[in-house]
Amino acid sequence: SQTIHQWPATLVQPVGSPLSLECTVEGTSNPNLYWYRQAAGRGLQLLFYSVGIGQISSEVPQNLSASRPQDRQFILSSKKLLLSDSGFYLCAWSAHREANYGYTFGSGTRLTVV
Amino acid sequence: QQPVQSPQAVILREGEDAVINCSSSKALYSVHWYRQKHGEAPVFLMILLKGGEQKGHEKISASFNEKKQQSSLYLTASQLSYSGTYFCGTGLLMNRDDKIIFGKGTRLHILP
Numbered sequence: 001s002q003t004i005h006q007w008p009a010t011l012v013q014p015v016g017s018p019l020s021l022e023c024t025v026e027g028t029s030n031p032n033l034y035w036y037r038q039a040a041g042r043g044l045q046l047l048f049y050s051v052g053i054g055q056i057s058s059e060v061p062q063n064l065s066a067s068r069p070q071d072r073q074f075i076l077s078s079k080k081l082l083l084s085d086s087g088f089y090l091c092a093w094s095a096h097r098e099a100n101y102g103y104t105f106g107s108g109t110r111l112t113v114v
Numbered sequence: 115q116q117p118v119q120s121p122q123a124v125i126l127r128e129g130e131d132a133v134i135n136c137s138s139s140k141a142l143y144s145v146h147w148y149r150q151k152h153g154e155a156p157v158f159l160m161i162l163l164k165g166g167e168q169k170g171h172e173k174i175s176a177s178f179n180e181k182k183q184q185s186s187l188y189l190t191a192s193q194l195s196y197s198g199t200y201f202c203g204t205g206l207l208m209n210r211d212d213k214i215i216f217g218k219g220t221r222l223h224i225l226p
Contacts, residue, residue, distance in 0.1 A: 036216075043116075043216055043219050044156070044203075044219075046215060046216075049213055090156070101161070102158030103158060103214070104158065105155035105156050105157075108154075
């Protein structure tokens with residue numbers, strides 16, 4: 001069966017520090033991968049998505065970046081965090097081009113920038 | 115481009131029914147429905163595809179009217195476990211690349 005792992009679960013970082021969040025998927029190949037951010041009490045904002053290794057689409061211009069170095073690995077990064085980067089970050093995957101599949105989300109990373 | 119959900123919040127007593135609506139200004143290929151418990155990740159409920167259909171999942175079902183670009187989620191005889199925030203996510207017909215955009219969510223609270 002397929003599983004998605006996301007870490008760390010919680011993170012407190014000072015303003016201006018770098019960020020690296022990692023997400024890996026097991027039990028499938030060539031998945032679509034997504035990074036979403038959810039501000040407190042808000043909806044899900046799509047940040048990046050990837051349909052293959054090295055293919056990244058950015059939805060929201062900001063100081064975050066994403067990379068997909070391996071088929072089932074998706075990384076969210078920042079060189080310098082801002083206070084506004086605080087939120088609940090969720091990684092998700094879906095079967096590539098299979099429209100009958102929904103998204104499976106990781107357990108999320110709660111990031112607090114102080 | 116973001117779908118609009120209504121109502122924003124609803125409070126029900128256990129056993130009552132609820133309807134959550136999702137509408138888009140763009141032609142849709144797919145509509146997803148998810149439920150998120152507080153502090154947890156969203157969980158996939160169902161997906162409806164272009165072609166107009168209705169799906170069911172226990173006492174939770176949904177319909178998709180592609181002509182009106184709308185979907186509705188029906189929760190019948192609600193249970194305490196149904197409490198949470200419900201999100202619809204829409205895939206646009208113009209770019210069927212499996213990217214969906216979520217609405218702002220509908221908070222559902224079930225009272226005993």
